[in-house]
Amino acid sequence: MxxxxxxxxxxxxxxxxxxxxxxxxxxxxxxxxxxxxxxxxxxxxxxxxxxxxxxxxxxxxxxxxxxxxxxxxxxxxxxxxxxxxxxxxxxxxxxxxxxxxxxxxxxxxxxxxxxxxxxxxxxxxxxxxxxxxxxxxxxxxxxxxxxxxxxxxxxxxxxxxxxxxxxxxxxxxxxxxxxxxxxxxxxxxxxxxxxxxxxxxxxxxxxxxxxxxxxxxxxxxxxxxxxxxQREGHPEVKKRIKREQQKMAQMRMMEDVPEADVVITNPVHIAVAVKFDIETMEAPIVVAKGKNEVAERIKAKAEEFEIEIVEEKALARALYGSVEIGEEIPTELYQAVAEILAYVYQLNDEGGY
Structure with a gap:
């Protein structure tokens, strides 16, 4: 007692x-x-x-x-x-x-x-x-x-x-x-x-x-x-719930990768999928991002749906560190992303996509 x-x-x-x-x-x-x-x-x-x-x-x-x-x-x-x-x-x-x-x-x-x-x-x-x-x-x-x-x-x-x-x-x-x-x-x-x-x-x-x-x-x-x-949950339970939430978020994120226009890489450790629709968007947005294993999965998904993968180390690190999923590209990075999108659109036009 x-x-x-x-x-x-x-x-x-x-x-x-x-x-x-x-x-x-x-x-x-x-x-x-x-x-x-x-x-x-x-x-x-x-x-x-x-x-x-x-x-x-x-x-x-x-x-x-x-x-x-x-x-x-x-x-x-x-x-x-x-x-x-x-x-x-x-x-x-x-x-x-x-x-x-x-x-x-x-x-x-x-x-x-x-x-x-x-x-x-x-x-x-x-x-x-x-x-x-x-x-x-x-x-x-x-x-x-x-x-x-x-x-x-x-x-x-x-x-x-x-x-x-x-x-x-x-x-x-x-x-x-x-x-x-x-x-x-x-x-x-x-x-x-x-x-x-x-x-x-x-x-x-x-x-x-x-x-x-x-x-x-x-x-x-x-x-x-x-x-x-009891109110907040035991640490082990909270960690398990957080892992499950992250897993579900990654699954939803991977489902958005096929809609991307380009995947910008580090090239090994980081991958950021970017999408832009000139008719509905004011600026490009990040639809998926990840490091290491997640980055590999994003690149594999991009290859599966024939999405262009561009290696740009500094830009990939900047996008990964400063832009959350679903957010627009910041103004200071817009020029660099716009040049990559223009390059991708040119490749698509030449390839007949």
Whole structure:
């Protein structure tokens, strides 16, 4: 096993692979805190309607349903009304929980859908791996965070309740309605303050999760090298591909040799095939060139198609070094090439070509 330290920043490929596997920085505490806050705020604004509906349903039970004969039809009617009431009571809270959960997930990690998260992993069933996770540094950090969170929440709740202690001691003198109203307000105050504290802790936890995620994604120098090799290809593979590309380019080049007007040689080491069409070209172009073995093949192809081969050492070297295949002859070499073409055209005219 490699013990090399992970000191390199994660590459885009590493980040993308981690994201596809569901490894992203997010804080469950932050989502829970916002969900708790908005749930209590929603209940606060809907409480009057909820109490009104509860009172209406209770009155109907004691005034209407208690006088009904218990038949299957009447039982179904009562059951349906209770179910509808329960849905009306729970649906707004469930909806706000779902919306807040989705919104917080998008804010933290963006749009992300990956089935790999729900795929079973046999490694999780390994008891040794499980023990390692239980006694890991990360588990200890999570334990400390949980204890700290419980302590802070407990302190906030205690201070809020202690501030109302005098009123709590006078609950017996408030009457039922006043006592319920006071307790509702007290519970709401505690819930909101605890939620705000949890949000602050959640933001801090999210910052920690992002830092921890970056540390987990860091790579060793060897991993960076391996990824670069995979992206760019191993040197042996690249050389093989380059040889194949050169071979294909030479094959295409050799197919253009029969269209040349003349092949200018060194005479042994270099061969350059030149073509010129006065009606379509502004200047002659090099259709093929090569050294040593390739030069021999160009000359053999020229002989096969009865293309004139002219020995001109300096010009052959200049054309080979300064003109790429498919490019026009440069101005400084145009005169020398034009003289050779004129000579070739004269030979062709004399030969009746």
């Amino acid at each position: 490699s013990t090399e330290e992970k000191t390199e920043e994660p590459t885009p490929k590493r980040r993308e692979e981690a994201r596809e596997e569901g490894q992203v920085a997010r804080s469950q505490d932050l989502s829970m805190a916002f969900t708790l806050l908005f749930s209590f705020l929603l209940m606060f604004f809907l409480m009057e309607g909820i109490l009104r509906d509860n009172i209406y349903l209770m009155r109907k039970f004691f005034t209407d349903y208690m006088t009904w004969e218990l038949t299957p039809q009447n039982f179904n009617s009562i059951l349906m009304e209770v179910v509808v009431f329960g849905i009306r009571l729970i649906f707004p809270i469930m909806l706000i929980i779902m919306v807040i959960g989705v919104a917080l997930g998008i804010v933290q990690v963006g749009f992300l859908f990956t089935p790999k998260v729900i795929q079973p992993e046999l490694s999780k069933l390994n008891p040794i791996s499980g023990l390692k996770r239980i006694f890991s540094l990360r588990t200890l950090v999570e334990l400390v965070k949980s204890l700290l969170k419980v302590s802070i929440v407990g302190v906030v709740a205690y201070l809020t309740i202690r501030a109302e202690m005098e009123s709590i001691l006078l609950l017996g003198t408030m009457g039922l309605g006043g006592a319920l109203q006071f307790l509702g307000r007290l519970i709401f105050n505690v819930a909101v303050r605890v939620s705000l504290v949890l949000i602050i802790l959640g933001i801090a936890d999210f910052a920690y999760q992002k830092w921890q995620h970056e540390q987990d994604l860091k790579m060793t120098k060897q991993e960076v090298k391996e990824e670069r090799k």
